Amino acid sequence: MEQEYSVDIYQSSGEYLRNVAVDNVIFGYHEKELKVLLQQPYALDKWTVTGGYIKRTESIEEAANRIAFSRTGLKNLFFQQFRSFGNPERVRDSKFNAKTLTAMTGIEIPADSWIFEYSVSVGFYTLTEFSMVDLKKGELEAQCNWWPVSELPPLMFDHQYIVNEALKALRLHISHSPIGYELLPEKFTLPEIYSLYETILDKSLDDRNFAKRLMATGIIIKLNETKRIGAHRSPYLYKFDKDKYEAGLKNGVTMAF
Amino acid sequence: MEQEYSVDIYQSSGEYLRNVAVDNVIFGYHEKELKVLLQQPYALDKWTVTGGYIKRTESIEEAANRIAFSRTGLKNLFFQQFRSFGNPERVRDSKFNAKTLTAMTGIEIPADSWIFEYSVSVGFYTLTEFSMVDLKKGELEAQCNWWPVSELPPLMFDHQYIVNEALKALRLHISHSPIGYELLPEKFTLPEIYSLYETILDKSLDDRNFAKRLMATGIIIKLNETKRIGAHRSPYLYKFDKDKYEAGLKNGVTMAF
DNA sequence: TGAATAGTGTCTTTAAGACAGTATATC
């Protein structure tokens, strides 16, 4: 589980690297909805993306995974570094100061704590199926919730910009790389994966061309089973061809939209 | 000019952010050659890419520019963030320790200086015309030179990997974005820009298809002048259409190779 | 048999890729 930050991070050295952090934009997909996991720290009315400091013993990728695990309880999620953010203005907020934080949290935070210094943030995004997630909030957070990407609450610092950049990167990414392994059940239907792509890209696609191109990549295999969906024709089930999927992750795949 | 690091960086706080740095892979092009600017710090037989710490008052982009300027004397070069690097192993090297450095540089460096801690590095690459550059080495460097990308000397830490990643990003980039404004004279010939692309991509292209596609983007304009090149047919001169070039930078351009 | 969803094929348009002969400058 997550280490407790409260003692360590307010000291000038310790377990964590200073002036650098990871922000992991955790996207959750479920039934045609794309959401982002956001937290609301105590004492702040604004929300933040899921971030944290980096231990001196871990890589930035390990930090991003640890941070995602601490909220979702899930490991081996699909994640991707997209870009880093750093400028002296990025952590400015009227309520982000020692006095307010100390009053609200009850933890004694010195005014010259390095957490008020400017940090460079390395941005990652992570994808998960949000109905599988049992959310856990951090020790300094009042709330932790999924928000539809199109209706985000007011975000702290430059976090709205970070979410926008993560979304751009995700949308660019799915045209060059397979996606969905962590987001769909082991056996899924064409309409299900089709909806996943439409939802992430936030635009409607031609179902015939979509199926044609997806099959052309070879990453999915049609099974000899169908799924009952009520008073309608039963769709066939498919599964990912894990080898071709992995190869696609490595070498890229063409699915331009 | 470059601030002197020597006093500041060995102290526990000061002008620079801790545990985070910028590495700027500076590529130089000239007459069908692509080179990388590398430095050799005193006391180390290995070479490094051009990097440095980030001031508390500047953005990471400003730091990358300042660092490029300090070596090349040039501003407004084309530069691009590509990815960040961070793991506890990345700054391990047998000669990178206080004792060796103090002995070689004459500057007293405490063994517990934070520069020996692991830093996250934000990677940028920059493009320039290397014949225009009057190289200036940093205060802690024995040498500073251009190296052909295909024949690099032994590099420090993970810098070989960083150069490889920068090259990959650059090559990917030039298929989606115009390039060359900072690398070619104001008026250039088709064979010149053709060579630039061949050199950066390190593969031969079809000259007919190349010209066709480049003209189709609209970013260059044919002039009514030719260039004398000796006992051969005189090639026409072209210039960039700055508006279309800028638009291409913003919205992307298709020049798949 | 009606309502809802699944599934599939063809034609057109556009871009990529392969390929070779003519034009011009100088000696």
Add this chain to the structure above:
DNA sequence: GATATACTGTCTTAAAGACACTATTCA
């Protein structure tokens, strides 16, 4: 006119995009 380089056009192939009808399930 010999040599070296510049310049350009057509055909083939592959991918993208537009588009509409038939099939299945079950109430």
